[in-house]
Amino acid sequence: xxxxxxxxxxxxxxxxxxxxxxxxxxxxxxxxxxxxxxxxxxxxxxxxxxxxxxxxxxxxxxxxxxxxxxxxxxxxxxxxxxxxxxxxxxxxxxxxxxxxxxxxxxxxxxxxxxxxxxxxxxxxxxxxxxxxxxxxxxxxxxxxxxxxxxxxxxxxxxxxxxxxxxxxxxxxxxxxxxxxxxxxxxxxxxxxxxxxxxxxxxxxxxxxxxxxxxxxxxxxxxxxxxxxxxxxxxxxxxxxxxxxxxxxxxxxxxxxxxxxxxxxxxxxxxxxxxxxxxxxxxxxxxxxxxxxxxxxxxxxxxxxxxxxxxxxxxxxxxxxxxxxxxxxxxxxxxxxxxxxxxxxxxxxxxxxxxxxxxxxxxxxxxxxxxxxxx
Numbered sequence: 351x352x353x354x355x356x357x358x359x360x361x362x363x364x365x366x367x368x369x370x371x372x373x374x375x376x377x378x379x380x381x382x383x384x385x386x387x388x389x390x391x392x393x394x395x396x397x398x399x400x401x402x403x404x405x406x407x408x409x410x411x412x413x414x415x416x417x418x419x420x421x422x423x424x425x426x427x428x429x430x431x432x433x434x435x436x437x438x439x440x441x442x443x444x445x446x447x448x449x450x451x452x453x454x455x456x457x458x459x460x461x462x463x464x465x466x467x468x469x470x471x472x473x474x475x476x477x478x479x480x481x482x483x484x485x486x487x488x489x490x491x492x493x494x495x496x497x498x499x500x501x502x503x504x505x506x507x508x509x510x511x512x513x514x515x516x517x518x519x520x521x522x523x524x525x526x527x528x529x530x531x532x533x534x535x536x537x538x539x540x541x542x543x544x545x546x547x548x549x550x551x552x553x554x555x556x557x558x559x560x561x562x563x564x565x566x567x568x569x570x571x572x573x574x575x576x577x578x579x580x581x582x583x584x585x586x587x588x589x590x591x592x593x594x595x596x597x598x599x600x601x602x603x604x605x606x607x608x609x610x611x612x613x614x615x616x617x618x619x620x621x622x623x624x625x626x627x628x629x630x631x632x633x634x635x636x637x638x639x640x641x642x643x644x645x646x647x648x649x650x651x652x653x654x655x656x657x658x659x660x661x662x663x664x665x666x667x668x669x670x671x672x673x674x675x676x677x678x679x680x681x682x683x684x685x686x687x688x689x690x691x692x693x694x695x696x697x698x699x700x701x702x703x704x705x706x707x708x709x710x711x712x713x714x715x716x717x718x719x720x721x722x723x724x
Contacts, residue, residue: 354525355552356393358518364510365390368488369397371506372451375481377473378488381495381509384593385580387552390510391453394488403451403486410456410465418461418468422447438471442479450485457491465489466496473505493591511590512597514550522552526559534724535629535717536566542625543569547618549603550596567708570610570618577611584612622705633723634697638668640722641690645671648680668694685718692719 356365371378380390395405414421419436426447441447457465469487476484484504499507523544527537540562547569548555557572558565565572577583580593586608588595594608609617642649642663653660653670660666666674672690675682692715699706710716717724 353387353389353392355387355518355522356389358514358521360514360518361393364508364513365393365397368394368508371508372398372486372488373401374503375476375479375484375486376503377469377486377505379469379496379499379505379507380488380490381507381511382490382492383510383590383596384492385551385553386490386492386510386593390490391455395453398451401451402482403449405451405453407453407455410454410458410461412456412458418465438468439475442472442475442485447485448479448483452485452487454487454489457489459493462491462493462496466498469505470499473502477504514596514598516545516599519545519548519550519552519555523548523555523559526555527562530559530562532562533717535633535720536562536712538629538724539626539711540566542628543622546621546625546628547573547606549606550598551593551605554605554607563712566711569622570615573606573610573618577607580607582608582611586611619705620703623700623703626706626711627700630696630700633720634668634693636723637693637720638666638671639664641668641671641686642666645674645680645682648682650674650678650680668697688715689719692716 355361368378368380382390391407398405408425410421416424417436419438419441422441423436423444426441426444454465469489472487495507495509499505501507520541523541527541527544530537530540532540543565544555544558544562547565548558554573554576557576558569582594586592586594588604588608590596594605595602597603604617606618606621646663649663649666651661651663653666653674655670660670668690672687672694674680675687675690692710695710696706696716696719
């Protein structure tokens with residue numbers, strides 16, 4: 351589903367900024383972290399649909415013995431003299447080379463210095479050319495932006511860094527869960543848990559969206575698997591380039607899969623807990639006030655507790671209501687005593703910064719206790 355990621359506001363702004371540079375005749379190096387969604391090329395190609403230049407996707411062979419100029423000349427040099435030197439300037443003047451957008455995949459850190467030199471020389475060679483005549487390079491490269499490439503009218507480097515916002519993840523997860531067929535309350539809980547655990551990574555969100563009930567029961571196990579799939583261990587560095595940290599709303603958030611690899615169960619539980627609080631605490635308060643209204647004619651006021659005496663019905667907490675129904679046996683609808691027990695367990699568990707047990711989250715008692723609020 352990550353193909354839709356680049357249409358969301360934050361990621362789309364990044365795509366549009368790259369497209370705007372290409373339209374202005376600027377070649378762009380895309381500095382991206384590891385495990386960036388692979389649909390970036392198609393998103394950028396779609397953004398440049400009406401550009402008029404031919405889009406070509408080229409993969410640089412890992413074991414190519416040719417220089418960058420030599421490699422490109424082997425692809426486009428058929429119309430040039432056989433003894434033409436493979437320089438950036440000569441390549442720019444080949445009759446069949448102009449007027450294209452070249453997506454250059456597979457530029458590794460080992461061959462990057464050679465490509466950096468070539469791209470810099472090429473940018474200088476086409477500086478005087480009409481921007482619509484220039485062939486533009488778009489080069490995705492995993493790693494920090496190269497400080498040797500400074501912003502220029504013919505060559506720039508732009509980092510995909512902290513582009514996503516919480517709103518982007520809300521929209522992405524909501525779309526992913528749309529066909530899951532979950533009851534509304536479980537859908538809201540699954541969405542909140544996925545957003546908190548996946549944070550800024552749509553690929554992690556995809557993994558959690560694939561099985562929402564299992565995610566609700568245990569969102570930590572998929573993160574252990576994702577860490578294994580990515581080769582992350584406790585020794586993996588927390589860096590943007592490694593794909594293990596991004597800022598979300600200005601706050602650095604370490605990837606949950608790395609947190610799992612480091613066996614930081616407390617942090618993983620905190621993320622799960624915060625998602626449950628986000629959804630359930632407002633509902634608990636609504637239900638408390640609703641129950642006070644239902645029980646009001648028979649409520650015992652003043653009501654003495656071990657912490658003091660309550661004189662206002664509005665100050666009665668869920669535990670107080672349960673005590674009056676169960677121990678003082680005030681009149682109440684059938685099943686309300688069990689619902690109050692469930693509501694009290696939810697509030698007490700979350701108030702002590704602990705996530706709810708899976709059986710409660712997935713069972714019918716939760717929806718029964720909060721009936722009428724969804």
